[in-house]
Amino acid sequence: MTDTIKEQQVIEKHNESADLMKMIFSSNQQSGSMEFFSGNLRTISCFDYQILKKATKNFHVDNLLGSGGFGPVYQGKLADGKMVAVKQLSLNKSQQGEKEFLVEVTTITSIQHKNLVRLLGCCIDGPQRILVYEYMKNRSLDLFIHGNSDQFLDWRTRFQIILGIARGLQYLHEDSHQRIVHRDIKASNILLDDKFQPKIGDFGLARFFPEDQAYLSTQFAGTLGYTAPEYAIRGELSEKADIYSFGVLLLEIICCRKNTEHTLPSEMQYLPEYAWKVYENARILDIVDPRLQQHGFVEKDVMQAIHVAFLCLQPHAHLRPPMSEIVALLTFKIEMVTTPMRPAFLDRRPRKDEEKDCSRALSQTFTSPICDH
Numbered sequence: 572m573t574d575t576i577k578e579q580q581v582i583e584k585h586n587e588s589a590d591l592m593k594m595i596f597s598s599n600q601q602s603g604s605m606e607f608f609s610g611n612l613r614t615i616s617c618f619d620y621q622i623l624k625k626a627t628k629n630f631h632v633d634n635l636l637g638s639g640g641f642g643p644v645y646q647g648k649l650a651d652g653k654m655v656a657v658k659q660l661s662l663n664k665s666q667q668g669e670k671e672f673l674v675e676v677t678t679i680t681s682i683q684h685k686n687l688v689r690l691l692g693c694c695i696d697g698p699q700r701i702l703v704y705e706y707m708k709n710r711s712l713d714l715f716i717h718g719n720s721d722q723f724l725d726w727r728t729r730f731q732i733i734l735g736i737a738r739g740l741q742y743l744h745e746d747s748h749q750r751i752v753h754r755d756i757k758a759s760n761i762l763l764d765d766k767f768q769p770k771i772g773d774f775g776l777a778r779f780f781p782e783d784q785a786y787l788s789t790q791f792a793g794t795l796g797y798t799a800p801e802y803a804i805r806g807e808l809s810e811k812a813d814i815y816s817f818g819v820l821l822l823e824i825i826c827c828r829k830n831t832e833h834t835l836p837s838e839m840q841y842l843p844e845y846a847w848k849v850y851e852n853a854r855i856l857d858i859v860d861p862r863l864q865q866h867g868f869v870e871k872d873v874m875q876a877i878h879v880a881f882l883c884l885q886p887h888a889h890l891r892p893p894m895s896e897i898v899a900l901l902t903f904k905i906e907m908v909t910t911p912m913r914p915a916f917l918d919r920r921p922r923k924d925e926e927k928d929c930s931r932a933l934s935q936t937f938t939s940p941i942c943d944h
């Protein structure tokens with residue numbers, strides 16, 4: 572099939588959305604995508620399914636980067652050599668029509684910041700909905716702090732990652748034209764480029780899954796340790812839920828461990844709880860990753876970062892500082908004056924075999940998420 576025929580087919584496929592998307596460019600021969608201008612003059616690219624199939628070697632398992640709550644993600648190489656990450660949204664969850672899907676893609680494409688992963692475009696093929704992102708060479712933060720990676724991240728790199736995440740979140744919450752609550756801030760959603768600059772991934776994804784609660788309940792177990800109590804129990808969602816998750820992530824980066832680790836002695840299993848105990852005993856630097864202790868770190872910066880984490884983990888959402896303040900605190904632009912309250916944590920953790928039923932168990936078992944003793 573010639574390129575012109577292929578292009579024609581893609582154009583025909585999108586005729587339905589012609590009222591919304593006015594196509595004014597011919598295809599980008601290099602990448603195999605077509606560019607559209609949306610109503611407010613922002614470009615989005617629509618990739619031909621065959622091109623993505625080729626780029627990912629027919630969605631081969633060897634190219635599978637991972638599989639989250641929205642569907643599998645594959646590494647791909649376009650004809651021009653550009654690397655991409657191809658996310659196939661799960662069909663049973665994303666029931667969105669073509670037009671609605673394109674509206675959301677346009678919105679997400681328009682949200683750009685150096686600490687947010689760039690959405691390059693999408694693909695619609697029958698019921699398939701695919702998102703194409705820039706490929707991040709060092710994949711995601713979980714591989715370094717939860718995985719078996721031998722690569723050691725020094726304090727400078729970790730601080731760069733912490734600050735970058737904070738700036739990305741500040742942009743989403745306060746500076747972008749759309750106010751966006753991420754909902755799923757966690758280590759696997761922090762992607763790292765070749766220089767270990769962090770970029771937040773998966774923001775705006777909830778837009779493709781109109782039934783928010785369905786997404787929450789299927790993903791709940793894996794993300795529980797990051798979830799703010801008011802969101803976990805009462806479904807109250809605001810920027811403050813992201814700020815809570817950021818606090819958990821901050822501790823994970825400093826300590827180089829998962830927030831919940833059932834293999835550890837019981838008092839150490841839940842990181843915020845353990846960190847608070849150590850903090851109360853004035854031994855807070857004991858929780859720092861031993862490899863970081865050996866290598867050396869800037870004590871003042873680490874203390875400040877831990878203090879910020881505790882501010883983010885406070886039980887009442889309104890006490891948690893906004894991201895702009897967090898950035899200012901981390902960079903010592905403003906003085907730390909607040910003493911954090913004891914973090915909110917759920918006082919019973921699910922065992923592995925209970926995790927699937929976790930949201931049900933929580934709502935049945937707890938009247939309050941907060942231990943206030």
Ligand SMILES: Nc1ncnc2c1ncn2[C@@H]1O[C@H](COP(=O)(O)OP(=O)(O)OP(=O)(O)O)[C@@H](O)[C@H]1O
Nearest residue numbers: 636637638639640641644656704705706707711759
């Ligand atoms: N743009 C990208 N560049 C490189 N690797 C990526 C990219 N996007 C995702 N990945 C990799 O693919 C894996 C799976 O991502 P995915 O978002 O599907 O799952 P998740 O983050 O674990 O869960 P969730 O669905 O809740 O976000 C990630 O852990 C990451 O390592």
Ligand SMILES: [Mg+2]
Nearest residue numbers: 639759760773
């Ligand atoms: Mg993800």
